[in-house]
Amino acid sequence: MEKTLYQIFKTFFKVGTLLLGGGYVILPILQSELIEKRNWIDDDELCEYYALSQSIPGLIAANLSIFVGYKLRRTGGAFAAILGMITPAFISIIIIAKLLEEIVHFKFIQSIFWGVGIGVLMLLFLAVKELWRKSVVDKFTCWVFFLTFILSTCFKAPPAALIILAIFIGLWLQVQKKIEYGDKEK
Known part of the structure; x- marks a missing residue:
């Protein structure tokens, strides 16, 4: 409805x-x-x-x-x-x-x-x-979380830079999955 x-x-x-x-x-x-x-x-x-x-x-x-x-x-x-x-x-x-x-x-x-x-x-x-x-589903995403946490708390990295970093890591991970699995996984 x-x-x-x-x-x-x-x-x-x-x-x-x-x-x-x-x-x-x-x-x-x-x-x-x-x-x-x-x-x-x-x-x-x-x-x-x-x-x-x-x-x-x-x-x-x-x-x-x-x-x-x-x-x-x-x-x-x-x-x-x-x-x-x-x-x-x-x-x-x-x-x-x-x-x-x-x-x-x-x-x-x-x-x-x-x-x-x-x-x-x-x-x-x-x-x-x-x-x-929902977000930390494996060792890699756990690693990304702790990396961004340390960068933000210890090194005072700007949130915008961390978001951009996470976007690039996500894109890189998607490319790696395409290389590993081909077109089988979206």
């Missing part, structure tokens, strides 16, 4: 409402909403869209919503998804901007922000766990 633009908007509005802390925490939320509840995409598509969303300019959540929306209903789906994703943040920013100067000093509000931070940390952990499970 074809998804309506309203269903796409409503689903991404819900995701946008739950999204706190940036693009990495979106994975468990999208997995629940798009894969488990609605079966709109599968795990592999989510990982592919996530990787693409990280490698192009813009917010990860916004980019990802456009990819999924486009898959579901082409251009209209992309617009419905991005509008659904950004509307809660837009409304929240307007409200918070009005109230922030007046409430930021209250201990209660500081406690809420602390609690949100802990929740975001847990969502980040779940996202990393899921990405590890």
